[in-house]
Amino acid sequence: MSITFKHTIIHVLDLTMNMPLFSTDLLLLNDETESFITRHLMKIFESSSSSDAIFKEEASLPKVLEMPLDTEAFTRLSHEMAEVFYRYMMEYGTIPSGDLILTSFMMDGGNYLGIFKLNYKEEFTHFVEHNEAGVVARIIKHKGIFPSASKQVDEGVIINTDNLKVILLDGTKSKYLSLLFDLEPALSVKDTIKAIEKVATKVIEEHYDNPVSALTELKNNISESIARTQTIPVQEIMEQTFGSDEEVFESCTMQMEEYGIKEAKIEIADPKISNKFASQKLKTDTGIELKFPTHLFKDPDFIEVVNNPNGTLSIVLKNISQITNK
Structure with missing residues (x-):
């Protein structure tokens, strides 16, 4: 230009x-x-x-x-x-x-x-x-x-x-x-994304015993959409993430509508936003931090979250051929 x-x-x-x-x-x-x-x-x-x-x-x-x-x-x-x-x-x-x-x-x-x-x-x-x-x-x-x-x-x-x-x-x-x-x-692109994350996080924490998987699923769907189309189609992302659970989907859609972003299709030009969703960072209550490519969380050949009988969670990392100390 x-x-x-x-x-x-x-x-x-x-x-x-x-x-x-x-x-x-x-x-x-x-x-x-x-x-x-x-x-x-x-x-x-x-x-x-x-x-x-x-x-x-x-x-x-x-x-x-x-x-x-x-x-x-x-x-x-x-x-x-x-x-x-x-x-x-x-x-x-x-x-x-x-x-x-x-x-x-x-x-x-x-x-x-x-x-x-x-x-x-x-x-x-x-x-x-x-x-x-x-x-x-x-x-x-x-x-x-x-x-x-x-x-x-x-x-x-x-x-x-x-x-x-x-x-x-x-x-x-x-x-x-x-x-x-x-x-x-x-709303700016930055504030719109904040609103999406805020609403989705609130709904997920209210309806899921294990919010980590659902939140990572949301981020993965956003990451894939940005990589494919350079956009975040809000309605489509909500359907992908919560479409199988009608109650959660309706709750999320209703709250998105309150922000005026239910039908929004956000154009993503800033590479910082793409990078944000391309990786996921988890921190446990024991102080352990994990950072990994978002798309790997859906692949049980690499990462698996196990619900233990005592109510705790275990994260199993698989098929690791090399570990580097940084």
Whole structure:
């Protein structure tokens, strides 16, 4: 995906200054700054923590975006957004200082407005000063360093100005961006998966004497679906895991519906999610930990869970030709 930038501007939102510092002119982009901004935008697009969102009826920004943003209109909008951000920062008290970037760009034939905040971090650097003795280099702590392009920002939105669809990333404790932009956010991929695991774990623990097998079966079904289709079709996964037990299946389906994810089909682009379900980790009350490929749990030639007469469990590992001490 290639990005063509139209307008970009940066404003300083430093709480120690007690007021925002507005840029009066657009940011001049070179290859390095274009790459820096592009990488941050792509992380918002691709993050499993990002979620789709829509504007509420009372939102004012869609009305502004009905008209094309020339340089003057874009700059004026950026000042207004910076003021709103700074007001929220002052009111909440938990939102850190940072610089606000607004950028209008084209990608794959679509028009977008990206707004994200680069929160400051502290790093040590050198400082050179001149005195009577000559040049002196000192080490100082710089409090206005941006996160690197390899790091994901905490706060950002990307708006498709053609259809007003929004991608929202809000990793702050305050979760204030949906209020600031008057948005109705959906669950992110990450939060949707958490909801699936939470509901399934609760139902399994309520209905099964040995929840380990059922939970591993669930993870294996998810892992196989991701490997095969790069998706998690929620209804299909529930049928595969609980279809033979009508009571459990109905309980799980009903609770999934409460989260609004019963019919969801989650697209998985983040390899970290695939890796999470590809392996399973168990810890016993005796302190023993086991980690193994999820699909092997279903194969009795390699792993078997035995219910003992005294109510305890035994895990039998089979066909091992070599053990490595790590």
